[in-house]
Amino acid sequence: MIKLALFIWLLPLAAFVINILIGKRLPRKGDWLSVGAIGISFILSLIMLYRVLVDYDPNFLVQGSVPWIDLGVLKLNMGLYLDNLAVIIVTAVSTVSFLVHVYSIGYMEGDPLYNRFFAYLSLFSFSMLGLVMWDNLFGIYMMWELVGICSYLLIGFYFTKDSAANAGKKAFIVNRVGDFGFLIGLLIVISTVGSFNLTTIHQAVGQGVLHGGLLTAAGILLFAGAVGKSAQFPLHVWLPDAMEGPTPVSALIHAATMVAAGVYLMARLNFMLTFDAMLVVAYVGGFTSLFAATIAITQNDIKRVLAYSTISQLGYMIMAMGVGAYVAGFFHLVTHAMFKAGLFLGSGSVIHAMHHSMEKTGIHGDPNDMRQMGGFRKKMPYTHITFVIFSLALSGIPFFSGFLSKDAILGGTLAFAMSQSNPIHYLLPTFGFVAAIITAFYMFRLIINTFYGKPKNESLFKHIHESPKVMTIPLMALAFLSLYFIYTIPSISPAGPEGGWFTHLIERPISAVATQLGHPVLFIPEHTEHAAHVNGMLISIIFALTGILLAYLFYYWKKIDVEKFTQRIKPLYALSFNKYYMDELYQATVVSGLLLWNQMLAWFDLHVIDGIVNGSAWVVRNFSFMDGWIDKYIVDGLVNLVANMTLAFGKSVRKIETGQIQNYILGAVLGAFFIIILTMI
Amino acid sequence: MGLISLATFFPVLGALIILFIPKEKLSTIKIIALVFSLGSLVVTTFLWTQYQYGMIGINDESQFQFVEHLAWIPAFHIEYFVGVDGLSFPMVWLTSLLGFIAVVASWNIPKAQKGYFALFLLLDTAMIGVFVSLDFFLFYVFWEVMLLPMYFLIGIWGGPRREYAAIKFFLYTLLGSVLMLLVMLALYFNVQDPVTGGHTFNMLHMMQQSNHNSWLSRFDVRFWLYLALFIGFAIKVPIFPFHTWLPDAHVEAPTAISVILAGILLKMGTYGILRISYPIFPDIAKYTSYALAVLGVINILYGAFVAMAQSDLKKLVAYSSVSHMGFVLLGMSVFTSAGINGAVFQMFSHGIITAMLFLIVGVIYDRAHHREINGFGGLAVSMPVYAGVASLAFFAALGLPGMTGFIAEALVFIGAFSVYRVLTIIAAFGIIVTASYVLWTVQRVFLGKLNPKYESIGDINGRELFTLVPLGLLTIFFGIYPLPILNMIKVSLNYLITLIP
């Protein structure tokens, strides 16, 4: 099993190394290498999943590790930690990754840096797989950084575009902010537990080695890392810009896998979250889900809409982790990975088409802009169908995977709220449900604007055509994976995942915190959960349908005039359209603040530390005679200051050498008297 | 003549030979320089294969390896006493490596090549000498001998403000070392040689507190001596208020010399503190550790912030060194195994990484003849290979996992956090700033629209690649598999921290 996992993990790395070095010279620029590697990994991961399914054991776990750093006192081992969670997510990652690889063959065709693109994809797959398989937080952190750099490289793939370069930089730095928290969290863990190994931490927390406020702090700080990676409020700003990257990248990294790493981390560390920590998690997630959704409504860039929807969906998952709907959250992670990847690839194929037709017609414009589209239904059937399926899944319509996971989450939040005495916690389900309506609304707004109605730009429309098989097949595969029964086998009830293999294999780990005394523990009684689930399902279905209905009213039947409506709610519209001015805010405060601060320090360094300017300037003005040696360079140098002081001193001292012999003798006489006085006293 | 001495004096031998070659025979001179610097590298590498892990060193002569112990000036108790342990050997090897690489890097040095290579080889010897000598007097001699070639190398072959930078460097470091001289003499007279009962310059005797006489056991005395010694080393590191020589020296020096400056000379400061100050004055080291930690944090953040504000690529790299040396200081100041091992590992890793960075700056400077960061842009289009290597180096600098820098910094953080929580958290803030200035630089130089000026600029050539690739491989290799270094240093360092009360 370990061997298998190692192969899955290392094959992409090998592909990366070869590709980055000699990819250019290989036939087909070595894309087959990367695709082949990830393909094999995909198959192997299926085998692994198969074994797990055969075992059908919720507590399945394989571990193996080797020493990496050994300082006597401090020992760090590196190893793999394969439980059901890991296996399932590995499978999901390799699946999506494989499909995206295949898709890219078509999408990236003819790109000058074709080979490098695949190399990067392989590197990413390697680091992502490592991230989900490693058995210690330190290793996870390393991979965490690596996926970060991969996303940096891939977002900035079209590096000649300044916007792309900026987006990449922004993504990495914003993530670093999160990682800062992550790092501190790690340090708390290591300094108390003395190890990064997950199982060790679990025991330690159970024994109360790490407890109380520090534990909460550790939880929240580690969560900060997740906030960065999973683009939660307030660190979400990088994800929309990340859409500058090629669409397959957006699909793989910024929808399906990397951004879900935060959720994965929260799932892994669920056992050490105290109640307070969980509340923080839940509220951040909940707020984000609504917040992002409201922005998504007004965006016109097709990919940005999807980006914000991703953020909001991630918000769901995070919230789920916070309210103890562990299974639901993780479930949503997997299903979302499938249909959101699909959505991106779909949009990719639309953009692809737009792009080509723009090249043909020579019309310049943004291929991502919905306002240029419309009526593509007939031209790109496969894309259209799959796209609709994905959207339904996302909106949470029964018979699609999204429905199962999403309403599980909503039920979870509801249950949580009901189980708590404090009514304020009803906020969480409210966030969830409102977000649900909006989600359905903007998804169908997107679909209608893109595929229905009459084409807004005829000349472009003429040259629109379906993408090649190599791109559409992955779409279909993903569409298939977005159907509900995949996850409910052996049961086939569309009502919920209960009784399915997924819910059987994944169960919420016993909170290590719970075993400690004096910690408020989250407990949700069975009946509450059931009741909540039923209500949740009903409400969410109704809400989803309402959302879709609204979308149709606005954009299809045009019963409500969009323009007028927006006019009426102009301020709100503006707010949403401009993403609540978050970027501008950060730009104004953090970025320019930092730059200003740097300038100040630099000035300080040049002028204050490095020589008290006025002092040396003054001295040099008066005593600069050392022909152009020191005095040329007034503006720095404590050294210069001292130097010039000394020179000045020397100059004045040498005044006594008047050349007058009698003064000399006088000086000597005075000196003698001075000496006498000196020692008389 | 043992192998250590061979490794030490092999380069200067080359220097002597070069002196007797007419300066017209350029290629011969270069070849000799190459051969002799390489020879030293070969010897040290061979020594590595002979190195016995698990021998402690620090303050016990029997625990040192490749020891040579001869009388030099018996009347003054000066000995020729050299040897290596886990603390010094990585530095020795690094020195010989960078020495060799620097020779290759300075292949096309414009003028007066004969003098250049002779001086350089002399410098090489002096640097190795500093790391191997265990007799304080010997140490001091090597330490000072280093200054002369450095002065000329910066002053003659440097940039426009070279004369100023050279003299500034010379004065700063001399000021530091004369204080060291006084401390050395004070120790000489107040430490008793347990064998002969006379005075001694032997560092290892000085480390035995029992050899200190009553005067030297007084707290205030120890404090002032420690302080004087510390200033001497702090100037080399350079620690915050004493760092102003560094930007000038680095910017004006020719590429190869910047590599040596940043790669080796900066390490000597911290090496000196670890090798001399700590074992001889453990109590004061403990007493002042918090101050040192604070200075370390200041270095980290201050260096990073100021680096971000620079518009000169080389200055930026120079300030990044200030920032990175801060990690060494922080790690040293906590006396935890992780911390101090991280610190020394950082010394090694930064030696490699900063060397790469300066070489990279040199490459672009040779082509564009300026270092204005904003004057470039989009170079990744015209020089893809160069861009690749450069980004590797820059990522290494921002502490990317899988490279040495990451492990070093992580260890430092781990070690420091358990002692100074708040300070460590403040220091950790540095990783954000570092990321910011590194990526910002990469973007301004390599990304974006290609600056039309550099459409026809040539990509990095074989020789330059030859200087960079080994270093790159090293960072990655030791980043993934740090044990060879860690196993070597940990034994000595874990023992060293036990000396601290």
Place this chain on the structure above:
Amino acid sequence: MIQLESYLIISAIVFVLGIFTILYKKNAVGILMGVELILNSVNLNFIAFARYIDTYINGQLVAIFIIILAASEAAVALAIILNMYRDRRSVDVTKMDEMKN
């Protein structure tokens, strides 16, 4: 019988006079005379002491030698001054500041 003190006082006065002559004469020869005054005050001292304190006559011997030295010194000095005069047509020491600082 004259006391030792009186000799000492005289010689001290002469000494001081000599110093002031050296300090305030502009003429090089004048300065030389000042030197002579000092030396003679020295002689006076030695002889006085020899007379009053010493059992031998070391003092007188010293005095004699000093007289000789003074003569030779004066000779050399005058030669130099002459040389000077040949160059500048003046022996005013205050004008000699070819070299200073």
Place this chain on the structure above:
Amino acid sequence: MNNLNSLQYFLPELFLSASILIIIIVDLLLKKDKKIITAYLSVLAVLVAFFLAYRQYNYAFTSLFEGMIVLDSFAVYFKVLTALSTIIVIFISMPAFRRHSEYYILLLVVTLGMFLMVEVNDLLMIIIAMEMVGIISYVLAGFNKFNMKSNEASLKYVLYGAASTGVMAFGFSYIYGLTGHTNLFAIQQAIVGHSLQPLPVFIAFVMVVAGLGYKIAMVPFHFWVPDVYEGAPTPITAFLSVGPKAAGIALFIRFLITVVAHPASQTTFIQNVQIQAPLLLAVLAVVTMTLGNVSALGQKNIKRMLGYSAIAHVGYMMMALVVFNTRGFTAIMFYMVVYMFMNFGAFWVVQSMTPHLGSEDISAYKGLGYRHPLTAVAMAVFMLSLTGIPPFAGFIGKVYLFAAIIKQNWYTLAVIGVINGVISLYYYAYVIKVMFLDRDEEIKAISVPLYDRVLLWLLLIPVLALGVYWGPLIDLAHNSIGFFFGN
């Protein structure tokens, strides 16, 4: 020991006196263009005297001529040293003074005077010896009759010198009056015996210090130095900064350890009279070195710069005087030798380069590193050695000086000392900078005659060699102090 028996111990001086007379006669017989032979003869004479003096090294302590003169290894050490300095000076002078044979004879006389200076043991002899050296020095300083500066230098020198000798003599007269003796040992006995009232002793002391201080160019009696050094012919400047100075220091030490203090243990001394001589000397040392260094900063004329640096070096050496023990004196004796080589080296470069560069200004040395590398490198070595940077001899010398004072915990003094060392780097490195870093484009190579190069090497090698192996010399210096406790 009576006068007749003393003669056998007086060989070097006798030989020197004889050869002086002979050479004068020979010189008269020489034709105008053969005058240089006098130089060779003088070298020969000093060389012989050198060996004769050296043969005396292991003699036990003896006092000659009824105690007027003492012969001990300390004296011999300095005799050898001064003789050596004379030889070097003659070699330095030869290219410049080819027909002025009297010049060399004068040098011989000075050498004789220095020999006496380092072995005197009587107030009278002190005065005679110093005048002997002094008067000839005046002449030598003004040797370039037709050079304005030279004249002025010698006049200033003579007036200043005469005055200070007078003052010193006055001081002696008081000492004589207080003790009733002229013999130093007798004086020592007298002072140690009965407690004298400090004031007159002290005034006497200061006056003597003034006289000796003038000889060794100690602040505040240094005023003549820069002008004389600048004005005098370069070889003479070099000579004055080494030979007479060494003799003066020897005399100073002798005076301090007999009249001011007397041996206490095997290595230390205690004072005879209650004056804070150590503190006073420390202050003087600090003032001397600091003033010398800061004044040397920014000098345009290299000889003047070296003059000031000479003052600074006196300051360094005086640091070691304050500790009043053999370690200190050893350090000084060692340093004197080192200083002789590096200082002569520097002056030789000046002397041999001036005709090529046409000026004594430092700026004239621009690009010398490329016009004649050997000379420039040598000059750099001398400069760095004067600064006290390893691996050159100057560093070792400094180490010993500092070691001496650190041993006695004079830390403040030591710190000031090293700071001064750093300051001195300014002007020494400035010369180097001009020679190497200022590189003008067209490089006019200088051709230096073989003689110059050889002499340069002869001065360079000791500076390098003593930097890495100085054991024998330090032992020699150390053993030369044994006599202080002999009697």
